[in-house]
Amino acid sequence: MNNTINLNQFQVFHWNKNFEIGIKEIDEQHKQLINLLNKLANTLTYENDAMVTNIFKELADYATYHFETEEKIWSKYLHNDKWYIKHQSTHKSFLPKVLKLQAKSNQQNYNQIIEETIMFLIRWLAIHIIDEDKKMFYIIKYIKKNKTIKEAKKLTKNKMNDSIKMLTDTILNMHESISSRTITLMKEHNARIKAEEELKKANEELLKLSITDQLTQLYNRRHFENVFKSELSRAKRTKIYLTIISFDIDYFKRHNDYYGHVKGDDTLRKVGESLKSICKRSHDFPFRIGGEEFAILTSVDNEELGLKLAQSIQKSIDDLNIENIKSDVSKNLTVSMGILSKIPTQEDTIENLMKIVDKKLYKAKQSGRNKIVK
Template identity: 50%
Template sequence: MSQNESLDYFEVFPWNKNFEIGHKEVDKQHKILVKLLNNLANTLINEKEIEIEDAFNELAKYADYHFDAEEKIWEEFLEDSSLLKAHKKSHTKFLPTVIELKEKNKDKSLVDIIEEVIKFLIRWLSFHIIDEDKRLAIVIKEIQKGKSKEEAKRVSDRLMNGSIRTLIEAILSMYDGVSARTLSLMRERNARIKAEKALKDVNKQLQELSITDQLTSLYNRRHFENIFDLEMKRARREKKYFSVILFDIDYFKLLNDMYGHAYGDEALKKIGKCLKETCKRPSDFAFRVGGEEFAIVFNCYKSDACYNLALKLQENINNLKIESKGSKISDYMTVSIGLVSIIPTDEDDLESVMKTVDKRLYIAKESGRNQIIHYN
């Protein structure tokens, strides 16, 4: 689907047969100008300044090329006539008028500035084509028939006055209305897009909040069960090892009693950060599943990957050197770890796997804590 066919593309300046002046090359260039003007208007939808500036510069550059090319076409027949001089003067004033308009509205947003420029361009280009260019086209046509410049100009004046003048005013009025309504629709669409994006962002935040532990920023128990089920099914399909690491902080209650709950919360945050830094692979999922209890779920191809990750985790937590003089085994915080790594069968489920890993965590604690148990 081309840009002009897109449902998101607005034509603030639709091309009309009335804009054809009868000169093939000039009509072709006019159509390109109208297309570039519509492209500029459509950059207002996304409100990206670089896109707006690029589209404006492209239009200005092509307008400059068109004016030069058009003048050469008219010069072939009119040379230094007053009619051609007036036409060149109109071209010369075009860009300074646009720049003046931008400067006049400099306190507004870029979107509002360009909208004002677009309104000016639509009326200027409409009048320029159906009045000035059409007059010159008629003059040249009459000269080609053998008339003198003055005779050709009189024919042009006669044809472009009266009912044609009324038609010109009608067309200009119609295009003013069409462009105003289209720009209004674009503003409404922009407002709707912004509202939808804001709603989507809010829903995303709510979704993240619903699966996130607020203290540690890890996933919570609710999400643990969802990921557990998904990853186990994946491991079953792909014949991988489904691995679960479950650990809790040794003597955490004594730490809270000695240092206070604020200190305990800070310790939990540090554990959460350590978990995120340890679980770097996209397939690693880290959770806070209880007060001082944490879990990691992941799939792997090697049976020893789970134990190696548990060792790394234990080392990283020991390196945090979180003071815990209430502990009976160390002056610093330690953790007890149970783990399981299996290629799951149809008989394996959340309850059976968690029963195994819970048992191994219990053995780690009963065996003196600060232990990793991967068998029973």
């Protein structure tokens, strides 16, 4: 596993040819300052105080070295000149500001301080290089052409009128580069959102599969126990009627044996569709418990509404007109039901309520089938 930290992954300050002043040594040092600035920006990705401290020190040390190099060049031609003295003053103001920001990073959230430092460095370097360093370069260039300092300054002022245009061009070029990177990040962001949405959808599908009977598309027995626990708790808390309906398809084994398993599966699917068409409320939960066994959990305002729901289900299955000539009670498919509607007490459990419903279903079968026992 590669744990190497890449501190050059992103660039907040892009080198541009307009930053070149024409002295190779100085240009290379400016590039290194910008490289250190970008390294500092990349520490925002990592919460590592030691890393930040090291890069702050590296930046300060290199800036000191760079300023000394510049001043040796400038002083050779402009020693004691007020432009040179002002340039020196700018250099001297830089390090205290950086060191002050570094000190603040030990007291506050260093990410915030790094961002503040980066903004300061971007402004300082861009203006310092394009304006002050270029100005010094042009003065020396004209002095080398045998101009007096006064003449060199005048020519430099005229030349520096173009610096605004140069600065604008530089900003536009940097903006283009940053915009390109922003677009890339936006694409990555959108791709991540899409991947997260697909993952969420896949997880939802997996959840649906885990709680769904694949043949009938009703909830399965596993989910029955979870919903029962939740709905029983809710009914106790809100004092509402909890209705439990349990039913079997009458003589389904005979139906399956006579018509075949394909027809039998089709019958179960149609029963499932019929249940879903009736159980549409948010608290209606239809289940296939297994084989020809089905159940419904729902909340109602009174016991009579629970019975009406059971009657509606029985009628909808009868209306399917599914032939079952091997049945002893009807030429078409019928069901036997047990139903319990009550406001549960704190003593009620899933087990004791299901025992009551199962007894009612058993009684419906024993009394001739195609009946509802409440």
